[in-house]
Amino acid sequence: MTMTVPLSAQTKKYDLNSSIVTFGNTMSMGKRRTSKKIVLSFDDDGMKECKVTHMDDTPEETFLNGGKTLCSNAHTPKAASKRGEAHRGTRLRFGWDGVPARDEG
Numbered sequence: 001m002t003m004t005v006p007l008s009a010q011t012k013k014y015d016l017n018s019s020i021v022t023f024g025n026t027m028s029m030g031k032r033r034t035s036k037k038i039v040l041s042f043d044d045d046g047m048k049e050c051k052v053t054h055m056d057d058t059p060e061e062t063f064l065n066g067g068k069t070l071c072s073n074a075h076t077p078k079a080a081s082k083r084g085e086a087h088r089g090t091r092l093r094f095g096w097d098g099v100p101a102r103d104e105g
Helices: none
Strands: 019-029 032-043 048-055 058-065 069-074 079-085
Touching: none
Parallel strands: none
Antiparallel strands: 019 032, 032 048, 048 058, 058 069, 069 079
């Protein structure tokens, strides 16, 4: 038995055409502080994305979604690799519609 299920192509991941979003956190252990920052930039409603991960202001990895293929570039040691097809992009979609009103803001 064969079952066919129609799948709609993802045409709009975000509600903005393009943007740059920065996420960050700082962890402390004794006198040592470590900060991690992720800079996500996207275009074409999220169909093209670039995510750069920084540790202590030093870039560690760049993750690219060109719309069809995912690529990863490590900065230390330098290495590049193809990560497969771009089904979801570099990040999962975030929308305030899934967050309770008491948690917004």
